[in-house]
Amino acid sequence: MIRDQIRQIVTExxxxxxxxxxxxxxxxxxxxxxxPNQADHGDYSSNFALLATSAIKKATGQRxxxxxxxQSVVENxxxxxxxxxxxxxxxxxxxxxxxxxxxxxxxxxxxEQGASFGxxxxxxxxxxxxxxxxANPTGPLHYGGGRNAVLGDALAxxxxxxxxxxxxxxxxxxxxxxxxxxxxxxYVCYIQLCEELDGLTKRNLEIPExxxxxxxxHDYAKLVRERRGDRLAHLEPGEARAELREDGREIVxxxxxxxxxxxxxxxxxxxxxxxxxxxxxxxxxxxQLSDKGEVIKRDGALWFLASSYPGNEKDEVVxxxxxxxxxxxSDIAYHYDKFVRRKFDRVINVWAVDHQGHIPRMGAVxxxxxxxxxxxxxxxxxxxxxxxxxxxxxMSKRSGDILTVREVVxxxxxxxxxxxxLTTSPERSIDFDMSLAVQRKNENxxxxxxxxxxxxxxxxxxxxxxxxxxxxxxxxxxxxIVGLLxxxxxxxxxxxxLEMEEQIELAVDRLSPHNLTYYAEDLTKTFxxxxxxxxxxxxDVPRDLARARLLLVLAAKTALSRVLNLMGMSAPExx
RNA sequence: GCGCCAGUAGCUCAGUGGAUUAGAGCGUCGCCCUGCGGAGGCGAAGGUCGCAGGUUCGAGUCCUGCCUGGCGCGCCA
Numbered sequence: 001m002i003r004d005q006i007r008q009i010v011t012e013x014x015x016x017x018x019x020x021x022x023x024x025x026x027x028x029x030x031x032x033x034x035x036p037n038q039a040d041h042g043d044y045s046s047n048f049a050l051l052a053t054s055a056i057k058k059a060t061g062q063r064x065x066x067x068x069x070x071q072s073v074v075e076n077x078x079x080x081x082x083x084x085x086x087x088x089x090x091x092x093x094x095x096x097x098x099x100x101x102x103x104x105x106x107x108x109x110x111x112e113q114g115a116s117f118g119x120x121x122x123x124x125x126x127x128x129x130x131x132x133x134x135a136n137p138t139g140p141l142h143y144g145g146g147r148n149a150v151l152g153d154a155l156a157x158x159x160x161x162x163x164x165x166x167x168x169x170x171x172x173x174x175x176x177x178x179x180x181x182x183x184x185x186x187y188v189c190y191i192q193l194c195e196e197l198d199g200l201t202k203r204n205l206e207i208p209e210x211x212x213x214x215x216x217x218h219d220y221a222k223l224v225r226e227r228r229g230d231r232l233a234h235l236e237p238g239e240a241r242a243e244l245r246e247d248g249r250e251i252v253x254x255x256x257x258x259x260x261x262x263x264x265x266x267x268x269x270x271x272x273x274x275x276x277x278x279x280x281x282x283x284x285x286x287x288q289l290s291d292k293g294e295v296i297k298r299d300g301a302l303w304f305l306a307s308s309y310p311g312n313e314k315d316e317v318v319x320x321x322x323x324x325x326x327x328x329x330s331d332i333a334y335h336y337d338k339f340v341r342r343k344f345d346r347v348i349n350v351w352a353v354d355h356q357g358h359i360p361r362m363g364a365v366x367x368x369x370x371x372x373x374x375x376x377x378x379x380x381x382x383x384x385x386x387x388x389x390x391x392x393x394x395m396s397k398r399s400g401d402i403l404t405v406r407e408v409v410x411x412x413x414x415x416x417x418x419x420x421x422l423t424t425s426p427e428r429s430i431d432f433d434m435s436l437a438v439q440r441k442n443e444n445x446x447x448x449x450x451x452x453x454x455x456x457x458x459x460x461x462x463x464x465x466x467x468x469x470x471x472x473x474x475x476x477x478x479x480x481i482v483g484l485l486x487x488x489x490x491x492x493x494x495x496x497x498l499e500m501e502e503q504i505e506l507a508v509d510r511l512s513p514h515n516l517t518y519y520a521e522d523l524t525k526t527f528x529x530x531x532x533x534x535x536x537x538x539x540d541v542p543r544d545l546a547r548a549r550l551l552l553v554l555a556a557k558t559a560l561s562r563v564l565n566l567m568g569m570s571a572p573e574x575x
Numbered sequence: 576g577c578g579c580c581a582g583u584a585g586c587u588c589a590g591u592g593g594a595u596u597a598g599a600g601c602g603u604c605g606c607c608c609u610g611c612g613g614a615g616g617c618g619a620a621g622g623u624c625g626c627a628g629g630u631u632c633g634a635g636u637c638c639u640g641c642c643u644g645g646c647g648c649g650c651c652a
Contacts, residue, residue, distance in 0.1 A: 034591075037598085047593065050632090090594035091632085136652070178652065301650050313577085313648080320650040327652055356579055357647050382580075382645080424588065427580055429645070431587080436601095444614085445600065451614050458612055466611090506591075518589060518599075525599090532607095532616045540610090575614080 001120055001501045005082060006044050006096060007033045013076035014048065022072040026059035028052050035502070042087070042095035043495065048073065049092035066092030103494045104482045110497055110555040111474055116161070117562045118500030122508065123164030129338060130156045132350035133260065134171040137252045138182035139216055140404040141259050144352065144384050147430065149265045149405070150421040150568065151381055152350040154513040157566045162508045167344070170256075170267045171334065174249050175274040176327050185211035186248050187241050189221035194230040214402065220251050259406045263414040264568050273330050281333040282325060286318060289332070294368045304328070309364035316361055332365050339371050348511060350379045353427075379511050381426035387433045412437040415569045419446040422567055423517040445521060450572050452524035453564065456557045457573040459536060463550050466537055472554065481548040489533040490552060496526040497559040504566070513567065520563040527556050 011031045017023040029051050036045045049070035056064040070092040077086045077096075084099035110117055132152025135145045152168070159166045173179060188205045195202050207213050224232070224247050232240040253270060260266065276282050286302065289295040295304050300321030306312040318329040338347050351358070359378050366373040386393040386403065393403060409417055416437040423445070424430050436444060460472070469475060485491065499519065507513040535541050536549040561571035 034593090036594085037590095038594085038596095041594075045594095050593075054632095093594065173652075176652070299650080303650090311578095317650045322650080324650085326650070353580070353646050355647090355652080358652085359579090380580080428588085429581080433587085436587095447614060448600085451612080455612055455615085462611060509591085515589080521600075528615060529617095531611080535611070537611050575612090 001505070002082065002098075002498060003033050003044065003502060007031050009077060009083060010046050010048065010073065010094065010096075013073045014052075016076040017072040020076075022075075023052075023069060024056055024060065024064075026056055028055050036095065041089065041093070042085075042097045044096045044098075045089075046094045046096075047092075048094060053092070070094050098495070098498075100486065100491065101483065103491055103498075104485050105479065106498060107482045107485065107494060107552055107555045108474065108478055110558055111551065114558060115562065115565075117558050118504050119161050119163065120501050120504060121163040122505065123159060123162045126164050126345045127167070127343065128159055128164045129167045129169055129342075129344045129347045130159065130350065131169045131171055131347065132156075133256075133265070134173070134349075135256065136173050136176075136178045136182075137249060137256065138178055138212055139214055139252065139255075140402070140406060141256055143386060143403050143405050143408045146263070146405040146408060146417060147381055147384050147421045148350050148352065149260055149263065150418050151379065151426060151513070152348075153265045153568050154418075154422055154516065154566065155348065155350070155379065155507070155511060157568060158504055158507040158513050158516070161504045161566060164508075167269065168267045169269045169271055171271050171273065172249070172253060173273050173327065174245075175272075175277055175330065177324075179249075181208060181211045182252070183241055183245055183248050184208050185213065185217055186220055186224070187237070187244055189217045190224050190244070191233055193218070193221045193225055194233040197225070198230040198233070200230065200233055216255075220248065220255075223251050224248070259404065259409075262406060262409050263417055271334070273327075273334070276330050276333045276337070277325075281337065282329050285333045285336055286329060289368060292368070304332070304361075304365070304368070306361050306364040309360075309367050311360035312364050328361070331362070332369075335362065335365060335376065336369055339366075339375060340369070344375075346375050346377065348377045348379055350381065353380050353382050356380055377511060379426060382429040384421065384430045384432050387431050387435070389435055393434075408434065415450065416444070416446045418568050419449075419517060422514055425514050426512055445517075447575070449520045449524045449560070449564070450569075451575060452527055453557065453560050453571045454573060454575045455531070456527065456553055456560065459531075459553055460550070460557065463537055468537075468547070468550060474551065475547065478551060481544050482551060484545045484548040485552055487530075487534050489530040490549070493526050493530045493552065493556060496523055497555060500559060500562065503563075516563055516567050520560065520567070523556075523560055523563060527560070530556075 010033065014023065014028060014031065018025055028048070031046055031048050032051075033044050033046050036042055049066040052069050053064045053066045056062060067088060070088045074086050074088050074094055077083065077094075079085060080099070082099055082102045084097040084102070086097075087095050089095050113119070130152050133141070133145055133149050135141055141149075156166050156168050185207050188207050188211075191203060191205050194200050224244065227247060232243055235243070257270075286295055289304065293305075295302055295318060297303070301317050302319035303315045304318050306316050307314055316328050317326055318332070319325045335347070338344050359380075362376060362378070363373045366376055386408070412434055420432055420437055421430065437446070475481070485494070503515055503519045506515050530552075534549060536546055536553060541549070564571040
């Protein structure tokens with residue numbers, strides 16, 4: 001990374017200053033490089049001298065002058081390469097500007113990297129898992145799950161860009177109470193459908209208490225009947241429901257899968273909760289924890305003694321007194337599987353805020369399994385409120401009449417959904433204004449960015465038509481002609497593109513990719529300024545300059561489509 | 576009651592402990608089209624960063640207390 005290179009250069013300068021006696025031989029804190037807020041403070045700056053002052057005071061008791069320290073460092077930073085100029089500023093800041101030649105040449109580096117532009121190797125050799133959505137397989141996805149999908153997917157994209165080996169997983173809760181209720185509800189719908197269509201005697205079955213009643217169940221039931229005819233209706237209810245589990249699971253999971261695919265979200269693995277029971281892993285883990293005294297029997301139930309771990313106030317039931325395990329039991333086995341069997345270095349679970357209470361418990365589980373709790377990270381996100389025509393979209397849960405991800409995607413389009421759900425930091429709730437998201441107006445930020453990309457494409461296309469060499473191809477004299485890019489608007493655009501690595505790093509560090517939306521806008525804005533100020537295809541523009549600018553435009557396209565892709569959005573050629 | 580999160584411009588939101596002016600978009604008010612997509616660009620107005628203390632050379636950012644709103648504290652998930 002550029003910033004790492006700068007850090008290295010400054011660190012070496014500190015070393016030189018120390019060995020020549022200009023700086024005292026004390027232990028200094030590591031050099032930090034930051035991005036100044038103001039452009040005239042350079043591309044990068046370091047507050048090293050200010051931190052060094054207190055380090056010297058601590059070590060020797062002497063008071064040092066930060067400006068003097070900074071001066072000693074500045075003198076030892078060679079210009080050339082990527083460093084254009086170095087200056088001492090204010091109370092002791094070291095401001096560094098990138099070299100113009102180096103900036104120009106980096107246009108070619110952007111083109112070389114192409115679709116992987118901005119990739120860094122921070123995660124090299126590490127296997128991470130992102131588990132997201134993991135909604136109950138009991139029906140279509142509630143729109144709120146859309147935020148989970150978008151966050152998890154973009155985060156996984158960004159982690160891959162940062163060099164991590166990432167696995168995307170959806171945990172299918174096909175074993176608990178909710179799934180059972182779903183199957184029972186589906187059974188009732190199926191029987192009713194058979195009674196109606198196959199003339200069977202009415203049994204007057206009713207959806208069980210707490211069961212599911214959405215209209216989608218009838219669609220599911222139809223699918224079952226298409227596969228099985230009325231065969232299951234002639235079996236004992238218990239037997240029929242057992243058989244229905246498979247069909248029901250398949251149908252609902254497929255439905256959710258399609259729904260997520262409609263906004264471009266896919267998974268590497270759909271992990272079955274039931275499989276943890278089938279292979280006995282849950283029992284095995286409960287025994288194991290029981291042997292270690294972490295799990296005990298009390299009041300007829302089996303308890304995990306979570307309260308012996310920090311942050312936990314109470315114990316948790318893992319097996320109810322009626323013998324049925326809670327979801328928490330399989331969660332223990334599931335995380336054992338993730339960390340011990342599959343050996344993920346780190347796992348990120350994306351959860352809605354209403355699961356926040358589960359976090360300390362999982363921390364306790366990690367400790368009980370003798371795993372470093374740091375290896376499990378929870379990305380919590382707040383709820384989404386849908387607004388249409390200035391009013392909150394309310395829905396009745398009882399009738400199962402929910403607004404689904406599919407419906408929202410159909411109404412506003414996958415790209416707008418993704419962008420909108422990504423702009424806000426996860427811990428904040430979102431008021432998602434659907435009426436605004438569909439408007440092709442200035443207020444809609446999604447279109448601003450995509451329009452910028454389309455305009456770039458149109459420019460490149462026009463270039464090809466007006467007799468330029470295929471602008472998508474880098475010419476042999478590219479290294480020479482990019483040297484003609486010296487307009488402030490051109491250099492600013494290059495600088496902005498070169499922030500890509502840092503933007504990716506930032507999203508990874510915070511486990512939150514929302515900065516990408518702002519970066520995309522910023523990049524687009526910077527391109528627009530260039531576009532206004534620098535003509536490309538115009539008779540007044542010298543041919544080589546036009547060619548150089550076309551390379552820059554192509555690089556801008558590379559950068560902009562890269563950010564859009566990281567966010568999981570399309571980069572339209574035209575709109 | 577306890578815990579977690581949020582409170583920044585009229586609105587929607589960024590903000591990684593540092594340099595006299597805390598940013599963006601929208602909205603408002605002015606400009607810029609004999610030129611590559613005006614779904615654009617430039618500029619202006621607009622802020623007690625919820626409140627009160629504290630730490631620091633320096634706080635929107637860290638600490639404490641309080642106010643407001645959301646969520647969580649089940650043999651639910």
